[in-house]
Amino acid sequence: MIGVRLKVFRQDPGSSSQPRWAEYEAQVEDNGRVLDALHYVKWQIDGSLAFRRSCAHGVCGSDAMLINGVNRLACAVLCRDLKQPISVEPIRGMKVEKDLIVDMEPFFESYQAVKPWLINPDPPPSRERTQSPQERLRFDDTTKCILCAACTTSCPIFWSDGRYMGPATIVNAHRFIHDSRDKGRRERLEILSSEEGAFRCRTTFNCTDACPRGIKVTEAIQEVKRAILKEQF
């Protein structure tokens, strides 16, 4: 077991208490993750600490947090690899509900706006709609998104204007725009050509650095910008 010093930025906008840093000493296994340290605090010290998690294995995307100043998944980073005390804050640019829980509704509304599903009005074939391995490879990288919002909430444009659709939305649009089976390309690109769409991106690469799945986020955004220009809206 190892000792972990945690500094958690706590707030409860629904109460009269002021936002504050709270410090805790946790015990985790030698290969314990930040999520394990947060569980220790919640289960052994203070049950009122609020944070989201589900799969605990880097798949569901629910525990993105600002850990030592960097957006990461709490379940995917080992305490022993971090400088102590480990600071933990909610992801930036979103309304805080309590402690590390933020309101994800605007994030998912933006995601829905680009219609992240297959659009193809043609009658379904008797078997599946096929595509070649090369066609599938075209959007392989952007299929890896787990909608954790680490990219969007590391973007300075999003911090200054929460209406910007943000990297995660554009990445998920990219996944369908480049799918050879999809017919909604122009429709999605028109949505992304709006004032709050892809051209708000200033190519700072924060999103690429923040992505826990290693998606080339900035490159995907650039590809979407080029596709918009080709369509000439």
Ligand code: FES
């Ligand atoms: S808890 Fe599911 S990604 Fe971390």
